[in-house]
Each structure stands twice: as structure tokens, then as C-alpha cells.
Amino acid sequence: MTTVGERLIEGLAARGVEVVFGIPGVHTIELYRGLATGLVRHVTPRHEQGAAFMADGYARVTGKPGVALVITGPGLTNALTAMAQARADSVPMLVISGVNKRASLGRGFGHLHELPDQAAMVRALCPTETVMDAAGLAGALDRAFAALATGRPGPVHIEIPTDVMGLPCEALPEPVAVVRPGPEQAALAQAADRLNRAERVVILAGGGTRRHEAALQALAEALDAPVVQTVNARGAMHGHPLVVPASPSLAAVRGLIAAADQVLALGTELGPTDYDMYAVGGVPDLSGMVRVDVCADQLARHPAAVAIHADAGAAMAGLLALVRQKTGDGAARAEAARQAARAELPGLYEPMPGQLAMVEAIRAALPGALIVGDSTQPVYAANLYYDHDRPGGWFNAATGYGALGYGPGAAIGAAVAAPGVPVVCLIGDGGLQFSAAELRVAVDENLPVTFIVWNNAGYREIAEAMRGAQTPIIGCTPSPLKLEPFAAACDLPYMRVGEDPEALAAALRSGHGPGLIEVQVR
Known part of the structure; x- marks a missing residue:
């Protein structure tokens, strides 16, 4: 007999998971049974919050979902802080937890590690699903990995009741392929028209540009555009004449943005901790920007002249085919911004x-x-x-x-x-x-x-x-x-x-x- 717990590990491996971070407990013993096959490596932290932070760091480096495996109740509540950090920084993270037996859920019997409604607690933060029988495992995994790969990345939670973990489970079908939709051509054409007519373009690069550094550099060079990097975009274009590795909260960087006749915002939520960390106001007017974001909700939060709902890499590839090569003073503008931004630090x-x-x-x-x-x-x-x-x-x-x-x-x-x-x-x-x-x-x-x-x-x-x-x-x-x-x-x-x-x-x-x-x- 192969159990739900064993099939879970097989299903994770089939979806490219190589490592899980977790602390075993009596509520997850059956989930750990499948780890004996060696299909997935296990790393033991000292606290469940550490497990989820490890999953976060792993995901940021690989671009693949980091996976944490925790017990019901305190294991999951310990992980919530790290899950919230992953949500804020758009880090793909799958947290798999136990939960008490199906018949006890919401009944308040006082079982070990019991919560009134564990799924409801998590649902306020991120998508969550309860696997109520063996037949539900494959679908839960497919939906979780689809959520992790489409739209804005972040944490996803799956819980498995203790009386489901050990049930017999048939071999799982092949994972459902996840396809991320590309940008609309009409929006790309509108954006390219604005960029081609502009003379002083500035790019705002956020965490959504990570792993698309070559496209970012090519687009910046084509547009002769200084590239202002938020914290989560640092490391792209190191030492390049167009790079501005400085916070848009600094006056010099804001001046660069305000002087642009077209702003292109790529994969950045335009959040205050990047753009107004001292809460002084004065963020330049960005309503005329071209904005690219994989999250429709994010696009709706700030008005833009052109909004492109797409992954930043796909959008940049589309724009590169449409924009005309510019020559101008982009490198000089970037250099002036770099020098002035660094000179601000001692005054702060x-x-x-x-x-x-x-x-x-x-x-x-x-x-x-x-x-x-x-x-x-x-x-x-x-x-x-x-x-x-x-x-x-x-x-x-x-x-x-x-x-x-x-x-x-x-x-x-x-x-x-x-x-x-x-x-x-x-x-x-x-x-x-x-x-x-x-x-x-x-x-x-x-x-x-x-x-x-x-x-x-x-x-x-x-x-x-x-x-x-x-x-x-x-x-x-x-x-x-x-x-x-x-x-x-x-x-x-x-x-x-x-x-x-x-x-x-x-x-x-x-x-x-x-x-x-x-x-x-x-």
C-alpha cells in the first residue's frame, strides 16, 4: 500500500521540488514516510519560522517554490510570519501542514495542536486548501503550483488531516502543465509608441525583473534609459553606465524620475518602503507611466497611461521587438543621479x-x-x-x-x-x-x-x-x-x-x- 503521505512526496518531486525544510512531529509522521525514498532532501531547522525563512531564501535564489513542512497548530502559526514576508516580497513558497482528524475540525474538542479553524486563519493571508481524501491530493498540488507560477508569487498552503495522511492512494497523474499568459499585443504597441516618442526615458525595475537581467539591460540600452533599482532588483546590470542602484526615496533619484518624459515601471509594486521610506511624501507623479506587472490587482492600485498585465520578462521581450534604438544622455543622467544619491547618505x-x-x-x-x-x-x-x-x-x-x-x-x-x-x-x-x-x-x-x-x-x-x-x-x-x-x-x-x-x-x-x-x- 502506498499512502497519501508517500504520494505527496512523489508529487512534489514530479513538480521539481528537490528540498523541503521542516521539523517532524506526531501530526506529520505519515507525511515524512515518503522522504525515506530520497526523492526529496530534508533539512531540519530549529523552529518552524526558520523552516519557512529557509524556503524563502531557497526560492529567491532558484526561482522555484521553496517548500516548508510543518505540524498543525503551533507549527503553522510559527511559520506565518515568514509566509507574510514572502507575500510582501512576492516569493513563491508552499507550506504543507497537518491538521487534526476530519471529524474533529471546528468542533472544539481540545485535541493536541487544535485551532478553531486553521484554514480560515491562513486564508486571510494566502490561498489554502484542505485535502479531505486521497483522491483530492493531485488536484490540490496542481492548483497550488498553478497559483505559485501564475499571477503574483507568494505563499500557498495545503493542509492534510492526520486521518487522511495514511490512507491508500493511487499513483498520481502527471502534473498539469502551467502556462503563463503573454502580454496583449495592443498594449505592447501602445507602450512602444509612447517610449519611441520619448526623449528621456527612465526605467523603474522591481523584483519582477529578477532572472530577466539580460532583457532588462537590452531594453535599457535600446531606450538609453537609466534603470532605477528597488531593493529586490539589486544585482542586475552591476557597474553598467545606465544603472542607478539607489532608492527612489532619495531626492536625487526622485529628481531623475521627475525629469523623465516617460517612465517605464517593470515588476514593481511602487510600495512606500521603496518609494517613500521616510514617509515624507513627494513621490513624483507617475500617472503617465507605462506599467508592467504580473498582478492585475497591483496594476489597478496606481493609475498608468498604459498598463500591461504580464510577466516582466515576457513584456520586455515584446517591447524589444517594437522600440527604436535611441542615443542620448542616458548614461550622463544615470551618473549624475548615482553621485547625488550617494552624497545624500551622510545627511540622512x-x-x-x-x-x-x-x-x-x-x-x-x-x-x-x-x-x-x-x-x-x-x-x-x-x-x-x-x-x-x-x-x-x-x-x-x-x-x-x-x-x-x-x-x-x-x-x-x-x-x-x-x-x-x-x-x-x-x-x-x-x-x-x-x-x-x-x-x-x-x-x-x-x-x-x-x-x-x-x-x-x-x-x-x-x-x-x-x-x-x-x-x-x-x-x-x-x-x-x-x-x-x-x-x-x-x-x-x-x-x-x-x-x-x-x-x-x-x-x-x-x-x-x-x-x-x-x-x-x-
């Missing part, structure tokens, strides 16, 4: 240039590395201005949903996704304490993750915000871990440096396995 916060130099030291020491950030000061600085040297190689949770403790799990997921590629987790001492136990997973899996802990002995960014608001500074000085013995407890090599970019680069070059570097902040 005097230590920012030094913090940015530390991030650039990481890039110099480990070319082509993946840098995964948490909410910490050097990450905030680099989100304002930083040009990474690997497409998709800079990401963090310091925009959008902004979950603290994201970094370690996401860095581990990234390292699993890209074997042999150096991975750096840049996290503050405060954020580390949200998910400190996950560092052991890097040791268990022998992953080349270096954890750089920015130790300013508290929540200094929040303290600075309180100071700026003339509010008493309360709750911002939690005592940090003693990182040298903590690293020893995790079996991680340890080094300490000050706020010296050269010392940090030297420390990074000295080791290639999992390790911890403490940056002692004044």
Missing part, C-alpha cells in the same frame, strides 16, 4: 557611508557571493545605495513586511539552493536573538555561510528613531549575546573586527566554511 545619518563601506568590503572580499540581510543598520544603508555584483544576490527583510530574524534561515536556504557559492548573512545583535538557534543548521549541513553580526548592543536604529521623534528611548538596549562563547557552542569559527572595511575583508578571506564574524560597533 552621519554613519551611513561607513556602514555602506562595510557592505562593499564584503562584495570585494567575496565576489559573486549571496548577501542575505536582516533588519540592521548596514543593510538599511545599502538598501538606500548599493550595487551588488551578482543578479539576485542581494536580498533582505528590511523592506516590505520587515521581519526581524529573517537572515539566518534565509541565508541557509540560499546556501542549499546554490551549492558552493559563498553566502553571507548580515544581521544585528538584536535580530540574531530572534533566530540564533538556526546557525547550528549551517553546521549540520556544512554550508558555506558566514554570519556577520553587527553588534551595537541593542536596537540602535530604533533608538535613533526615538531620539529623532524626541521620545524617551525605552526598550532599545537588550543585552547582546557573548558572541565568542556562543560561536563555540555552535561549533562555528569566530573572529572579531571593528568598523574597519579592510579588517572585515581580511576576515572573510580567511575562511570558507560556516563561521561567525562579530563587528564590534562603537
Whole structure:
């Protein structure tokens, strides 16, 4: 007899899943039965939130859905924070959980891990489906993967009752092929007409352009258009004369956008944490833009002269066939914006240039590395201005949903996704304490993750915000871990440096396995 739990793993493997992140429990034992075949690798985090953060990091690097496997009740509620982060950043994530026996659902009997209505709780965040019998498994998987591959990516949840997991299950049919519709030709023609008539085009590139970097560069060169990158687009076109790796919240970047006679927005939700992170208003009028987004709801939220409902890669390919080659001052406009944007940093916060130099030291020491950030000061600085040297190689949770403790799990997921590629987790001492136990997973899996802990002995960014608001500074000085013995407890090599970019680069070059570097902040 082959069970639902075993067929689940077969079905995941048939859909290209190679890794799941999860913690087994009595409510998922039958789901784990199928993992014994070796079709899918299992990585064990220390907390279900870490499992889903790992799935997030894995998905961002591979472009495939990251999968987390958790128990009913607390396992799923622990994962919800990471699911919300994935929703905010359009990261494809499948969370599979148990749920109590069918006859008990919604009855309030007081079973272990019982929730009043687990599916209803998740439905407020993302699509969810309950597999009520063996015959429903294949359809649930097909619908989940269709949701993950079409429209705006994000989390999807499947729950399987404990009395369904062990039921006999016939072999699953072949997965249903998922086809993403292409852009409408009429909309492409309207967009190309506006772009061809314009003389000073600016492109706003969001996370939807990831994995389409060649098309983005070709389109930018054809239009002679500076490319303003949101955080989730960093790494594309590294060092290119047209790239502007700076936040649209900066005055210099806003000036570049305002001076354009045509804006082309590609795969960006135009959210405040990218476009108005200081909540001061003054975002340039974008109502005349050409906008491309895979999500119809997103297109409806901001008026545009031309709205193209499509994947950014398909839309760029279509536009490239229609736009005429331009020559002009695009590179000069981009260079002026870069210089002025970087010059703004010390006026925003005097230590920012030094913090940015530390991030650039990481890039110099480990070319082509993946840098995964948490909410910490050097990450905030680099989100304002930083040009990474690997497409998709800079990401963090310091925009959008902004979950603290994201970094370690996401860095581990990234390292699993890209074997042999150096991975750096840049996290503050405060954020580390949200998910400190996950560092052991890097040791268990022998992953080349270096954890750089920015130790300013508290929540200094929040303290600075309180100071700026003339509010008493309360709750911002939690005592940090003693990182040298903590690293020893995790079996991680340890080094300490000050706020010296050269010392940090030297420390990074000295080791290639999992390790911890403490940056002692004044």
C-alpha cells in the first residue's frame, strides 16, 4: 500500500521540488514516510519560522517554490510570519501542514495542536486548501503550483488531516502543465509608441525583473534609459553606465524620475518602503507611466497611461521587438543621479557611508557571493545605495513586511539552493536573538555561510528613531549575546573586527566554511 503521505512526496518531486525544510512531529509522521525514498532532501531547522525563512531564501535564489513542512497548530502559526514576508516580497513558497482528524475540525474538542479553524486563519493571508481524501491530493498540488507560477508569487498552503495522511492512494497523474499568459499585443504597441516618442526615458525595475537581467539591460540600452533599482532588483546590470542602484526615496533619484518624459515601471509594486521610506511624501507623479506587472490587482492600485498585465520578462521581450534604438544622455543622467544619491547618505545619518563601506568590503572580499540581510543598520544603508555584483544576490527583510530574524534561515536556504557559492548573512545583535538557534543548521549541513553580526548592543536604529521623534528611548538596549562563547557552542569559527572595511575583508578571506564574524560597533 502506498499512502497519501508517500504520494505527496512523489508529487512534489514530479513538480521539481528537490528540498523541503521542516521539523517532524506526531501530526506529520505519515507525511515524512515518503522522504525515506530520497526523492526529496530534508533539512531540519530549529523552529518552524526558520523552516519557512529557509524556503524563502531557497526560492529567491532558484526561482522555484521553496517548500516548508510543518505540524498543525503551533507549527503553522510559527511559520506565518515568514509566509507574510514572502507575500510582501512576492516569493513563491508552499507550506504543507497537518491538521487534526476530519471529524474533529471546528468542533472544539481540545485535541493536541487544535485551532478553531486553521484554514480560515491562513486564508486571510494566502490561498489554502484542505485535502479531505486521497483522491483530492493531485488536484490540490496542481492548483497550488498553478497559483505559485501564475499571477503574483507568494505563499500557498495545503493542509492534510492526520486521518487522511495514511490512507491508500493511487499513483498520481502527471502534473498539469502551467502556462503563463503573454502580454496583449495592443498594449505592447501602445507602450512602444509612447517610449519611441520619448526623449528621456527612465526605467523603474522591481523584483519582477529578477532572472530577466539580460532583457532588462537590452531594453535599457535600446531606450538609453537609466534603470532605477528597488531593493529586490539589486544585482542586475552591476557597474553598467545606465544603472542607478539607489532608492527612489532619495531626492536625487526622485529628481531623475521627475525629469523623465516617460517612465517605464517593470515588476514593481511602487510600495512606500521603496518609494517613500521616510514617509515624507513627494513621490513624483507617475500617472503617465507605462506599467508592467504580473498582478492585475497591483496594476489597478496606481493609475498608468498604459498598463500591461504580464510577466516582466515576457513584456520586455515584446517591447524589444517594437522600440527604436535611441542615443542620448542616458548614461550622463544615470551618473549624475548615482553621485547625488550617494552624497545624500551622510545627511540622512552621519554613519551611513561607513556602514555602506562595510557592505562593499564584503562584495570585494567575496565576489559573486549571496548577501542575505536582516533588519540592521548596514543593510538599511545599502538598501538606500548599493550595487551588488551578482543578479539576485542581494536580498533582505528590511523592506516590505520587515521581519526581524529573517537572515539566518534565509541565508541557509540560499546556501542549499546554490551549492558552493559563498553566502553571507548580515544581521544585528538584536535580530540574531530572534533566530540564533538556526546557525547550528549551517553546521549540520556544512554550508558555506558566514554570519556577520553587527553588534551595537541593542536596537540602535530604533533608538535613533526615538531620539529623532524626541521620545524617551525605552526598550532599545537588550543585552547582546557573548558572541565568542556562543560561536563555540555552535561549533562555528569566530573572529572579531571593528568598523574597519579592510579588517572585515581580511576576515572573510580567511575562511570558507560556516563561521561567525562579530563587528564590534562603537
